[in-house]
Amino acid sequence: MGSIWQLQILHDCCHNTFSPSPKINNFVLQSFGAISYYGYAVYLKHGHLSHHSIGGSVSPRSAFNDAVDFLPDGDVLFNGHRSNMKGDSPRLPSMGKPLLFREDRTAHNALVYALTFSFERIFLGLNDFFTSIIRKNLFFPNASPSLSSSLVRMSTFGTLARLALASYLGPRIILSLYLAELSWCIPPNPLAGCFLNNHASQPDSGGGCEPTMSYKTGNKLYSALVLNTNHHKEHHDFPSVPFHGLGRIKEMGGYGDLDKGGEGGGRQGMELWFGRGGTYGCQ
Structure with missing residues (x-):
C-alpha cells in the first residue's frame, strides 16, 4: 500500500502540485524517490511530463534511441508487456505486441502479465545499479550529455540510498521494497486495476x-x-x-x-x- 502512496506523492511533485515551492517538490521527488526498489524519480523527472504532451506519438525505438535532452513519452518504456505499441523496440521483442498474449484468454494473459511485470521490475532495479557502476545508462545510448549525466547521477544516488538502507536494516529491505512495488501492480490485487x-x-x-x-x-x-x-x-x-x-x-x-x-x-x-x-x- 505504501508504494502506491509513494508513487502518487512523487507524481504530484513532478507536476509541482505537492507543494507551492518547486524546490520542495524537486527535493521530495529526488530524496523520497530514492527510497524504492526502482528509482521512480528518474522516470518522473525526465519522462513523465513529455508523456502528457506527446503521449502516444512516439515509438519504443524512438524512445530508446533518439538523441534528446529528455525521455520522450516515458510511459512507452513501461507499457510494452501489457499494451499494443507503435512500432517495435530494438531491445525488447515483447514491445510492438504484448508477448504471449492470447485473445480472450483472460487467466493466461493475467499470468503472462504478472510474470513479465515481475521480471521488468527486477531488471529496472539492476539497471539502476549497473548505471551507477559503469557511469552510463545503456538503455539510452544516444542520450545528450546533460541527460546522460543526470541519469547516472540519479541512479547513483538511488543505489547509495538503497545500500545505506540495506546496511542499516539488513539486505531483506531490498526484497521488501521490491515486493511492495510489485504487490499492488499485479492481479489478483484489486489495486492493480487502476x-x-x-x-x-x-x-x-x-x-x-x-x-x-x-x-x-x-x-x-x-x-x-x-x-x-x-x-x-x-x-x-x-x-x-x-x-x-x-x-x-x-x-x-x-x-x-x-x-x-x-x-x-x-x-x-x-x-x-x-x-x-x-x-x-x-x-
Whole structure:
C-alpha cells in the first residue's frame, strides 16, 4: 500500500502540485524517490511530463534511441508487456505486441502479465545499479550529455540510498521494497486495476479514441486507498490539480459516465483488459 502512496506523492511533485515551492517538490521527488526498489524519480523527472504532451506519438525505438535532452513519452518504456505499441523496440521483442498474449484468454494473459511485470521490475532495479557502476545508462545510448549525466547521477544516488538502507536494516529491505512495488501492480490485487487500465485506449462515444481511462469501481474507499490514482482521465484533463482534488473533478465534470473515462471498473474492468487488451495512447 505504501508504494502506491509513494508513487502518487512523487507524481504530484513532478507536476509541482505537492507543494507551492518547486524546490520542495524537486527535493521530495529526488530524496523520497530514492527510497524504492526502482528509482521512480528518474522516470518522473525526465519522462513523465513529455508523456502528457506527446503521449502516444512516439515509438519504443524512438524512445530508446533518439538523441534528446529528455525521455520522450516515458510511459512507452513501461507499457510494452501489457499494451499494443507503435512500432517495435530494438531491445525488447515483447514491445510492438504484448508477448504471449492470447485473445480472450483472460487467466493466461493475467499470468503472462504478472510474470513479465515481475521480471521488468527486477531488471529496472539492476539497471539502476549497473548505471551507477559503469557511469552510463545503456538503455539510452544516444542520450545528450546533460541527460546522460543526470541519469547516472540519479541512479547513483538511488543505489547509495538503497545500500545505506540495506546496511542499516539488513539486505531483506531490498526484497521488501521490491515486493511492495510489485504487490499492488499485479492481479489478483484489486489495486492493480487502476494501473492496468490507465492507458489502454478505447473507442469513445463520438467514434474517436480515448487515450486515457479512469478505473471506476463506485467505491470511494478504493479511491482513497490509491490516493485517487484511479482517476486517470481526470488527471490528464487537469494535470495541475493535486491528487486529493481529482475526486471533486470527477463529480463536477461528469466523469462518472463510461464514455468519459473508458469502460469498466472493479473485477469487470480487469477481466475486460486481460481478455481483450488495449492499445497504448490510441496508436
